[in-house]
Structure formats: structure tokens, C-alpha cells
Amino acid sequence: MRSRNGDRPFIRSICTTIIVSSLSFLNAQEYLISYRYVAKNALSYNESFHVSHAMTQCGSQSYEPLILENTDNNNLKATLLKNFDLFFDYAKKLGLHVRHEEHTLNHQSSAFTTLTLKTTCFKVEFNDSFVIIQALK
Amino acid sequence: MKHSLLLAALLTASTIYAQEGETATTTLVPTPSHIVIECKSQECVQQAQETLKSNAKASEEEVLAPNKEVRISVVGQGVAPMNTISPAQAYALAKRAAVADAYRLIAEKVKGVRVDGQDLIQNMMVKRSSIRTSVDAMIRDANIVETIFKEGLCEVEMEIVLSYAQFVQQ
The missing domain is CATH 3.30.1660 (Dodecin subunit-like)
Known part of the structure; x- marks a missing residue:
């Protein structure tokens, strides 16, 4: 049955758009990601990278997205480790915390430098071939 | 002999006097710290001034200003x-x-x-x-x-x- 104004295909396209967009929004998951790197006397000493599902909802404002290739069957940590340089460049824009301590005892010095990405919430959307990651404020 | 000794003494005295006359003390204050340079000729004074000016330019710290x-x-x-x-x-x-x-x-x-x-x-x-x-x-x-x-x-x-x-x- 046609509608009174005969605008059936237009209404259908609007409904489809709304349903698809709401499904894609529901498909997006929220993850907490943290990174810590320690260098001792200019040598790599320790590196830790943690990824976990967020148990509470994060904020709604988001930064620009980072798009990576989805090669690891929706495994975020594996994807990020595979494209770590890209993710690190993205993290640099968010801001990294640096702490450096140097101790000189009787003219012999030792230094520790710690680089930290504080635990940040990311909205992650898995598509067939891409992973879209957006940091949330 | 006496005359030659007298002449030598006079020459020595005149050279010492001439050296004292050429000595010039220049004080330049490019930075808050005080720098004193002793120069014996005018060329040295000019060189020191140029060096201090270039050092002062190099040590000028960039200051954050609006629109910069x-x-x-x-x-x-x-x-x-x-x-x-x-x-x-x-x-x-x-x-x-x-x-x-x-x-x-x-x-x-x-x-x-x-x-x-x-x-x-x-x-x-x-x-x-x-x-x-x-x-x-x-x-x-x-x-x-x-x-x-x-x-x-x-x-x-x-x-x-x-x-x-x-x-x-x-």
C-alpha cells in the first residue's frame, strides 16, 4: 500500500539509515588501554601494554579516529601490537607522561626514564576489514 | 759608558710608560653578569665588543608571546x-x-x-x-x-x- 504522498522509497531509505547507524553504534565497544615504557641508562628496561574491556561507560566526546587493518579476527591487542608504531603516533597526540630520575653517587650516575600513556578509554569498532579506534575524553 | 747606561735607562723608562699609556680597560655589560676585559690595543677592544654582542644574541632566550x-x-x-x-x-x-x-x-x-x-x-x-x-x-x-x-x-x-x-x- 502506498502512502498518501507516495514517498515510500524515501521513508524506507531513512529508516534503513537509522537502523544501520544504530546497529553500528551498538557494534562499537569500549576498551581501556594503557602503556608504560621504562628505559634504564638509555637502554630499554621494561615495557607493558594492557588492553581490557571497559566495565563502565566512558565519556561521549571523542578524538579523531585511527583506522587500522583488521587482520587478527577482532583481537584488538594483537591488531594494536601489529601496528604499534601507528598506535604510538596516535598516543603521542593524546599526550604522554614522562618522568625522568637521575642519581649521581660519587660521580657515577644512573638514570631511569618512564614514558606512560595513562589508562584511556577508546571506542573500538570492528568492521570486516578495518578497526576504527577513537580515544574518548 | 756613563752616557750609554743613562741612555739605556731612559729608553727602558720610555717603553714602560708607552705600554702603560696603551693599556685600556673596557667594561661591557651585555647581560646581568659583569664582564671585565683588559685590552692593550684598540683592535682588541673592538674584537671583544663584537664577541660580547654575538654572545648576548646567542644567549637571548625565546619568549612566548601572543601570535608567536x-x-x-x-x-x-x-x-x-x-x-x-x-x-x-x-x-x-x-x-x-x-x-x-x-x-x-x-x-x-x-x-x-x-x-x-x-x-x-x-x-x-x-x-x-x-x-x-x-x-x-x-x-x-x-x-x-x-x-x-x-x-x-x-x-x-x-x-x-x-x-x-x-x-x-x-
Whole structure:
């Protein structure tokens, strides 16, 4: 049955758009990601990278997205480790915390430098071939 | 003989007097610190003035002003560990250490360094000397300009652009 104004295909396209967009929004998951790197006397000493599902909802404002290739069957940590340089460049824009301590005892010095990405919430959307990651404020 | 001795004494006295006359003391104050340079000729005075002027220009610190950006550039260094399984791993680890070092240098330049020193002196001798330096900062939007890896040492040139608006209190 046609509608009174005969605008059936237009209404259908609007409904489809709304349903698809709401499904894609529901498909997006929220993850907490943290990174810590320690260098001792200019040598790599320790590196830790943690990824976990967020148990509470994060904020709604988001930064620009980072798009990576989805090669690891929706495994975020594996994807990020595979494209770590890209993710690190993205993290640099968010801001990294640096702490450096140097101790000189009787003219012999030792230094520790710690680089930290504080635990940040990311909205992650898995598509067939891409992973879209957006940091949330 | 007497005359020659007298002549020699006169000549010596005149040269000493001439040297004293040429000596000029110049005092220039390009910076808050006081610098005194003693010169014996006019050329030396000019050279000293030029040197001080160039030093003053070099030591002028860039000040953040509205509508002006300050670009800070540093070179961080990192060393590859000895027990790596491949050159690629050595490069990756050295680069990461160099990036951390570059971040530290930027933080030191922008925020400053905290220095704590302690000396223990016993029987007029230094028994223990300890210096602790630390820096703590959050850095955003630092960019890697160039990476050089040579003989196990990685050098990363990193820069950051600071603008006045970033420091204005909201």
C-alpha cells in the first residue's frame, strides 16, 4: 500500500539509515588501554601494554579516529601490537607522561626514564576489514 | 759608558710608560653578569665588543608571546642492548629508548629540572656526594623529525611547537 504522498522509497531509505547507524553504534565497544615504557641508562628496561574491556561507560566526546587493518579476527591487542608504531603516533597526540630520575653517587650516575600513556578509554569498532579506534575524553 | 747606561735607562723608562699609556680597560655589560676585559690595543677592544654582542644574541632566550610560536627541537639518544636476536629488534629497542630520551629533553627544556644535592664531608674530605635530578611532565603533540641508527646508537630528532594559547589559563 502506498502512502498518501507516495514517498515510500524515501521513508524506507531513512529508516534503513537509522537502523544501520544504530546497529553500528551498538557494534562499537569500549576498551581501556594503557602503556608504560621504562628505559634504564638509555637502554630499554621494561615495557607493558594492557588492553581490557571497559566495565563502565566512558565519556561521549571523542578524538579523531585511527583506522587500522583488521587482520587478527577482532583481537584488538594483537591488531594494536601489529601496528604499534601507528598506535604510538596516535598516543603521542593524546599526550604522554614522562618522568625522568637521575642519581649521581660519587660521580657515577644512573638514570631511569618512564614514558606512560595513562589508562584511556577508546571506542573500538570492528568492521570486516578495518578497526576504527577513537580515544574518548 | 756613563752616557750609554743613562741612555739605556731612559729608553727602558720610555717603553714602560708607552705600554702603560696603551693599556685600556673596557667594561661591557651585555647581560646581568659583569664582564671585565683588559685590552692593550684598540683592535682588541673592538674584537671583544663584537664577541660580547654575538654572545648576548646567542644567549637571548625565546619568549612566548601572543601570535608567536616557539619551536623546540631536541635529539634523544638510545642504545641497542647486546643480547638482541636480530638487527631489527636492536633498532626497535634503541629507537624506543631514544624517543623516551627525547621526551625527557623536551620536558627538561619546557618545564625545568629539579635538582637535589647532598655532600657528606668528614675530616675535611668528601665521603659521599649525591646528586638527584628529576623531571615530571605531560607532553602532547611532539613529532619525530629524523631518526638515525648507527653502530648500535639511535638518535631521534624530535620537535614540539609551543604557542601562547596553550599556556593561557582558561
